[in-house]
Amino acid sequence: MANKTTTMRLRAVHLRNPMEMAGIQHGRDITRPWIGPLLEPTDPILKSRGGGSFDIYKPILTDAQVKSVMAQRLSAVTSHEWEVVPGEDSRAGRRAADWLREELSAIRFDRLTEKMLWGLFYGYSVAEQMFRRDGALWGWEDIRVRDRVRFRFDEECGLRLLTTQNMLTGEEMPAEKFWVFSTGADHDDEPYGLGLAHWLYWPVWFKRNGLK
Incomplete structure (x- = not known):
């Protein structure tokens, strides 16, 4: 049986604008009211009941079941062994892996991982x-790991540090200096x-108030 040969013809496509067109800069995000240069979380519970403060979520952790499950999940990650594998089977590759392994051990990587994983609870770290x-x-x-409430994001999703001298726009933080982890959102905006x-929030609230 003869093999069929399929020929694909590629058609040149002219992109009129290869740059980003649906960004959230300059108040273009219709889901957010423009109230300043810094983005506010869109979480409706934070906005309607917490005044934008993550403090509203801290009492959830006094629920014994929530606290226990969170502790178990964090431990399930940090209890696993981690390893650094050379990128290539060479002397230089092995030396680089050994160096990185020593660096991660010195900064107590498991402790760091546990604190960063609280981003799963709050949304970001x-x-x-x-x-x-x-x-x-x-x-x-x-x-x-810094306290997340000290930081905001600008319209470019760049990290800003709020200070007593600058609460409106915050101080721009260099991306290469900070490790930012966020999770749970269903889009990149x-x-x-x-x-x-x-x-x-609501299941724990109903539980404490005797509602089912």
């Missing part, structure tokens, strides 16, 4: 990398994510 010179290389002095706390 922010960590700052503290670098140090290690001969010809740059290593980590530490990686510190929500840098704050949508944490498990959003879905737990």
